Structure formats: C-alpha cells, structure tokens
Amino acid sequence: MSDAFQIGPFLLKMSMLAVIVSLSLGFVAISAQLKNNREMKSAVIELLSNALVLAFLVWKFSYVLFYFSKAVENPSSILYFSGGENGAMLAVVAVVVYLTKTVHKKAIPVHFVALGMATGFFAATGVYQLLTVVLEQSSMWYHVQQVALCGFFLWWLHRAKEGLIHLAAWLAPVMWFAISQVYVHFFVPNREAVFAGLSGDQLMYYAFALLLLFLSRRVKPIGGTTNEEAS
Numbered sequence: 001m002s003d004a005f006q007i008g009p010f011l012l013k014m015s016m017l018a019v020i021v022s023l024s025l026g027f028v029a030i031s032a033q034l035k036n037n038r039e040m041k042s043a044v045i046e047l048l049s050n051a052l053v054l055a056f057l058v059w060k061f062s063y064v065l066f067y068f069s070k071a072v073e074n075p076s077s078i079l080y081f082s083g084g085e086n087g088a089m090l091a092v093v094a095v096v097v098y099l100t101k102t103v104h105k106k107a108i109p110v111h112f113v114a115l116g117m118a119t120g121f122f123a124a125t126g127v128y129q130l131l132t133v134v135l136e137q138s139s140m141w142y143h144v145q146q147v148a149l150c151g152f153f154l155w156w157l158h159r160a161k162e163g164l165i166h167l168a169a170w171l172a173p174v175m176w177f178a179i180s181q182v183y184v185h186f187f188v189p190n191r192e193a194v195f196a197g198l199s200g201d202q203l204m205y206y207a208f209a210l211l212l213l214f215l216s217r218r219v220k221p222i223g224g225t226t227n228e229e230a231s
Contacts, residue, residue, distance in 0.1 A: 034116060175213055
C-alpha cells in the first residue's frame with residue numbers, strides 16, 4: 001500500500017489510512033463486546049486508547065533515543081522517522097508498565113481488559129488484512145486466511161466471553177492462535193526458512209505455543225488441581 005492521496009495541504013498514505021480505519025473499527029468492536037457493562041466499557045476503552053497513544057508516542061519519538069546524533073543534526077527528521085523495531089519493542093515495554101500500573105490503581109478486572117484487547121486486536125487485524133487484499137491485491141491467500149482466522153476468533157470470543165474470567169480459560173485458545181500462525185506463515189511471500197523449514201516468525205509462534213501448552217498443564221483449573229497435585 002504505497003499509494004497516497006492529497007487532503008488539502010496534507011499527503012496521506014493509503015497504508016496509514018488502512019491503519020486508522022482498522023484501529024477505529026477495533027474500538028467499535030470493543031464497544032460492542034462490552035455493551036452490557038457501560039462502566040467497564042468506558043474504563044477499558046479509555047485504558048486502551050491511552051495505551052495506544054502512549055505506544056505511538058514512544059515508538060515515534062524513540063528516534064531521538066536511538067538516533068540522537070541524526071536528530072540533533074536535523075531536528076525535522078523526528079517528524080518523518082521513528083524508532084523502528086527497537087522503538088516498537090520499547091513501546092511494548094512502556095504499554096505493559098502502563099497497563100499493569102493503571103489496572104491495579106483503578107482496580108479494573110483483568111479479564112475485562114483481556115477481553116477488550118483480544119476483541120480489538122482481532123477486529124483491527126482482520127479489517128487491516130481485508131483492506132490489504134483490496135488495496136494491494138497481492139499475497140491474497142495469506143491475507144484471506146488471516147481474515148478468516150480473525151473472524152473465527154472474534155466469533156469464539158463472543159460465544160465464550162462469560163467463561164473467560166480465569167487465566168486457564170485463555171491459554172488453550174491463545175495457543176491455537178499461535179499454532180494457526182505457524183501454518184498461515186507458510187504462505188508469506190519470500191519466506192526464508194531459518195530452522196527445520198520454519199521462518200523466524202514461525203519459530204517464535206511455535207515456541208510461544210509450546211510455552212502455553214506447558215503453562216496449561218501447570219495452571220490450576222477451575223475447581224480442580226494441577227497435574228502435580230493430582231499425582
């Protein structure tokens with residue numbers, strides 16, 4: 001999505017427009033998911049909105065931290081560049097710290113935050129993948145499968161949300177999402193195998209799925225015991 005169009009004096013890239021539309025519809029989905037609890041809906045949307053703004057600001061202005069000499073030589077470059085992958089990782093850390101402190105301070109139930117984040121993620125990702133198919137019309141099989149997966153997990157969240165109160169209830173579905181990504185990433189264009197025919201992204205998802213499988217056997221289920229206690 002490299003094309004752009006003019007809005008008055010501003011030049012807006014199609015990729016940025018797709019991101020804005022996707023995020024907006026992600027918050028619409030969160031609002032719909034939590035519509036039966038207005039207090040929690042407002043709290044979660046405010047929390048995630050602030051987290052999103054924080055992530056963008058840290059990612060954008062971390063350019064100064066990672067490229068200090070260039071930023072000093074040409075201050076206007078701060079407006080056009082970002083911190084890249086390092087900035088993105090720093091943004092993730094900042095968001096995790098912010099969410100942890102704010103959820104604890106405001107006593108927001110964690111399962112409502114998790115439900116909101118998962119709903120927003122799948123809705124925004126699904127819309128973005130769909131827009132990518134429409135605007136780029138390339139790598140369609142990969143993007144179409146991602147749209148289908150996001151739609152399926154959104155449907156599952158809607159059906160299972162009443163039971164997603166405890167950590168154990170989240171482990172299996174997140175594990176299956178990670179496994180699905182291992183499969184779908186076989187259709188990524190110009191995929192480079194790193195080990196055992198899997199790319200770096202696939203290995204990451206595979207390791208994450210194994211970790212979740214391990215945790216699912218250790219976390220105490222509702223009304224039951226762990227495997228170790230049972231033995």
